[in-house]
Amino acid sequence: MNKPKLILSTLCIVMTLCACSELFGDSLSYKINYDRKCAKVKRGWYTGDVVIPEKIESEGNIYPVNELELIAFFGCHELTSIRLPKSINVIGPHAFDGCVELTEVKIPCRITILEEGIFNGCSKLKEVTLPERIQRIEAFAFNSCESLTNINIPDHVNYIGNHAFGCCKSLTQISMSDNVETLGQRVFNKCSSLKSIRISNAITCIERGAFNGCEALEAITLPSGVDSLAAFALTNCKALKSITIPETIESIGWYAFCDCTSLSKITCAFEPQKIVAHDVSIAEQINAKTINESLFIILVVFCV
Numbered sequence: 001m002n003k004p005k006l007i008l009s010t011l012c013i014v015m016t017l018c019a020c021s022e023l024f025g026d027s028l029s030y031k032i033n034y035d036r037k038c039a040k041v042k043r044g045w046y047t048g049d050v051v052i053p054e055k056i057e058s059e060g061n062i063y064p065v066n067e068l069e070l071i072a073f074f075g076c077h078e079l080t081s082i083r084l085p086k087s088i089n090v091i092g093p094h095a096f097d098g099c100v101e102l103t104e105v106k107i108p109c110r111i112t113i114l115e116e117g118i119f120n121g122c123s124k125l126k127e128v129t130l131p132e133r134i135q136r137i138e139a140f141a142f143n144s145c146e147s148l149t150n151i152n153i154p155d156h157v158n159y160i161g162n163h164a165f166g167c168c169k170s171l172t173q174i175s176m177s178d179n180v181e182t183l184g185q186r187v188f189n190k191c192s193s194l195k196s197i198r199i200s201n202a203i204t205c206i207e208r209g210a211f212n213g214c215e216a217l218e219a220i221t222l223p224s225g226v227d228s229l230a231a232f233a234l235t236n237c238k239a240l241k242s243i244t245i246p247e248t249i250e251s252i253g254w255y256a257f258c259d260c261t262s263l264s265k266i267t268c269a270f271e272p273q274k275i276v277a278h279d280v281s282i283a284e285q286i287n288a289k290t291i292n293e294s295l296f297i298i299l300v301v302f303c304v
Contacts, residue, residue, distance in 0.1 A: 030056055032063055040067035040090075047078035054085035068095045077101065084108050093117055093138075100124060103147075107131055114141045116161070123147060130154050137164050139184060146170060155179060160187055162207075169193060172216075176200050185209055185230075192216060199223055206233045208253070215239060222246055229256045238262060245269065 027050065029042040039056055050073075055062050065085060070092035073079055079099045084091075089110035094117040096102060104127040105119070111131055116138040119125055125145045134154045139161035142148060146169045153160075153176040162184035165171060173196045174188075180200035188194060190213035201223045208230040211217060215238045222229075224246045231253035234240065242265040245252075249268075257263060 028052065030065070031069070032056075032058055037061075037063060038066050039063040040069050041065065041072050042069055043072050043074065046073055046076045047080075049081045049083075050079060051083045052085055052088070054087045066090065068092055071095065071097065073099055075099075086110065091115060091118060094120065097121055104128070107134070109133060112136070114138060116140055117143070119145055121145075132156060135159070137161060139163055140166070143167060150174075153177070153180070158182070160184060162186060163189060165191060167191070173197065178202050183207060183210055186212060189213060201225065204228075204248075206230060208232055209235070212236055219243070222249075224248060227251075229253055231255060232258070235259060241265065242267070 027046070029044045030039045031042050032039045041052060052065060055064050064087045066087050067090040068088065071094045072092060073082070073096050074094050075098040077098070077100055080101045082102065082105060084106065086108050088108040091111060093115040095115070097117050097120045100121065100123050102122050103124050105125070106129040109131040110133070112133050113136045114134060117140040119128070120140045120143045123144060123146045126147045126149065128148070128151060130152065132154045133156060135156050136159040137157060140163045141161065142165050143163045144167045146167065148168050149170045149172055151171070151174060153174065155177040156179060157176065158179050159182045160180060163186050164184060165174070166186050166189040168191050170193055171191045172193050174194070175198040178201045181202045183203055183206070185207040186209040187207070188197070188211050189209050192213060192215045194214045195216050195218060197217070197220065199222065202225070203223050204225050205228045206222065206226060209232040211220070211234050212232050213236045215236060217237050218239045218241055220240065220243055222243070222245060225248055226246055227248050228251045229249070233253065233256045235255055235258045237260050240260050240263050243263070244267040247269040
């Protein structure tokens with residue numbers, strides 16, 4: 001690099017650094033962006049009941065607080081409550097990861113994405129209010145929120161990532177609109193109290209381990225457009241008694257129904273010769289008695 005380019009690059013770096021500064025309040029730390037005329041809450045060790053203001057003042061100027069940075073409250077084991085202002089429009093990944101004493105949160109109305117691991121490991125979190133504008137729930141968003149009993153998925157959500165609700169052991173029911181197009185792998189893994197769920201009709205694949213370990217799940221209806229059940233999709237669903245497989249199904253992965261010890265009835269609305277069944281127990285039963293041209297009843301208890 002020649003000298004003029006080096007000087008220009010150095011000036012750009014200095015200008016970027018000068019565009020932001022840190023501010024320490026009574027209980028919170030902020031980073032002010034002078035170009036954007038806004039502030040965000042910085043990573044810190046916060047305890048007790050925290051109220052984030054809508055605006056802060058610095059050197060006679062007012063700056064709206066509109067962001068919580070990456071891991072802002074990560075591992076704050078003594079954080080008991082948080083109040084977020086309406087001005088917040090970004091909450092960074094893992095912002096509240098490991099906040100084990102946090103019991104409830106109301107997400108501000110401007111938030112459209114729940115970032116990865118945002119409430120991961122918040123074991124006492126019982127109640128979360130999601131705004132209607134939410135479109136994506138990223139991976140591990142509520143993973144291991146063991147006290148969460150119920151959650152309403154807003155109608156605009158179209159994506160729920162891997163492990164998003166994994167190990168939510170107290171979650172008993174969940175429903176979603178038909179706008180949800182993707183359910184990630186192990187999305188409800190080990191939700192051992194989940195008894196009922198309504199799956200979006202836009203879903204075409206039940207991903208690997210999606211309902212693995214949902215021991216209380218008694219019945220599930222697969223949407224009419226589902227074409228594949230991935231490996232371990234419904235493994236260890238010990239209370240599952242019956243299931244209807246749609247005519248669109250093309251493949252069933254390894255051990256999809258492994259250890260479903262109460263499963264005694266599968267209604268299949270497909271032609272058996274077109275399915276690729278990797279699950280040994282299904283493959284053995286695929287030539288079940290024909291009831292009509294497209295409907296088959298399989299009476300079998302799967303225990304592999």
